[in-house]
Amino acid sequence: xxxxxxxxxAAAMSVTAGGAAANTIVDxxxxxxxxxxxxxxxxxxxxxxxxxxPGPFTVYAPVNDAxxxxxxxxxxxxxxxxxxxxxxxxLLYHVDDRKLxxxxxAPGSNYYKPVLASERLxxxxxxxxxxxxxxxxxxxxxxxxxxxxxxxxxxxxxxLLPGTRPACH
Numbered sequence: 039x040x041x042x043x044x045x046x047x048a049a050a051m052s053v054t055a056g057g058a059a060a061n062t063i064v065d066x067x068x069x070x071x072x073x074x075x076x077x078x079x080x081x082x083x084x085x086x087x088x089x090x091x092p093g094p095f096t097v098y099a100p101v102n103d104a105x106x107x108x109x110x111x112x113x114x115x116x117x118x119x120x121x122x123x124x125x126x127x128x129l130l131y132h133v134d135d136r137k138l139x140x141x142x143x144a145p146g147s148n149y150y151k152p153v154l155a156s157e158r159l160x161x162x163x164x165x166x167x168x169x170x171x172x173x174x175x176x177x178x179x180x181x182x183x184x185x186x187x188x189x190x191x192x193x194x195x196x197x198l199l200p201g202t203r204p205a206c207h
Contacts, residue, residue, distance in 0.1 A: 062091075063093075063097050065186070067099065076099055076101075079105075079113075082119075083126040093188030095137070096190050097190075097191050098177070099191050099192065100194050108197055116128065128198075131152050131172075132198055134151070137189045138150075139190055140192065143163035146163070148160070157200045159171060159198065162206075166178065167179040171201065172201030180193050
């Protein structure tokens with residue numbers, strides 16, 4: 039994890055040096071230690087500038103514990119330069135190119151298309167919000183509606199992974 043912390047620190051410096059607008063998705067992630075693995079991944083995939091752009095974006099942001107729950111070695115493998123395309127696909131699966139607050143998710147279970155256009159998510163809104171990914175696993179939104187200058191962040195407890203299309207119930 040020392041490698042991840044070093045990469046996250048480098049990301050924080052490069053984003054700050056890049057003069058990104060205050061309070062973007064990236065600014066909030068960099069400022070919160072719970073997202074250091076996400077920041078390292080966004081940096082390795084060269085998505086920091088994009089997610090600091092005007093948006094609008096909705097980001098389903100996994101906390102460090104969500105990355106730690108992946109099989110051993112998964113994060114380190116995804117961060118390797120030769121796996122940049124795969125890492126980018128995983129990260130884009132967590133991004134919608136609209137600003138969607140929790141109240142804007144239709145009641146019940148409905149499909150939503152993330153930026154990764156070949157995939158979709160099943161988002162269930164009913165006394166809380168949960169998201170089924172392409173593996174059929176479900177992430178829970180543990181903090182909703184963090185408003186930022188270029189969109190909104192929903193903090194989730196699982197890394198979303200593309201795969202066969204999720205079934206909405």
